[in-house]
Amino acid sequence: MNESSFNRRNFLVTSGSVVSGGWLFCAIPSIFATAQAASGKRDLGEAFTNLQPLEAADLEAMAEQILPSNETPGAREVGVIWFIDTALGGFFKDVAALIKDGLAELNAGLDADYRFADLDPEKQRRALQAIETTPFFDMVHFLTVAGMFALPGYGGNREKLGWALLGFEDRHAWQPPFGYYDQVNLPEVSS
Secondary structure, three states: OOHHHOOHHHHHHHHHHHHHHHHHHHHHHHHHHHHHHHHHHHHHOOOOOOOOHHHHHHHHHHHHHHOOOOOOOOHHHHOHHHHHHHHHHOOOHHHHHHHHHHHHHHHHOOOOOOOHHHOOHHHHHHHHHHHOOOHHHHHHHHHHHHHHHOOHHHOOOHHHHHHHHHOOOOOOOOOOOOOHHHOOOOOOOOO
16 A cells, blocks of 8 residues: 555545444444343243333333234234333433333323223224324334344344344355356366
């Protein structure tokens, strides 16, 4: 590399790549540990880490309205709430306050005797229609879809049911479809 091609911008780009790669390498054990803990808690039915039980019930009811059960499993069967709980304490902890404040506002708009999870499905649908253009609803919608199709280790996608809905075939390795021109033809060596 000559002097003219090495400037401050190149230095920052190169060092930024090194730092981010180093961070990712160091963070891999904690990412795997979080994923394993989330799926273990989901499977054992343990308490939520980042959500209160009433918050979890409201969010699960919202998720079920977004991805309902019908002929196929919905958000409840797939365990989306476990993904949301894990995300709000980890890689989405910056939006935890938005979610909790949004739930409080949603429930404040209902009759004093009811929470969102207590409403019948039609009343839940109407309540969600009133807030569907808010950042709160957008985030719950995103987390619901992400939990439906994420790696099962992150808490959602129980038994890979979300992937089954898409027709995704989870295999450890894939064999490329070699054709005649893709084959490696080594010349014969005569001795």
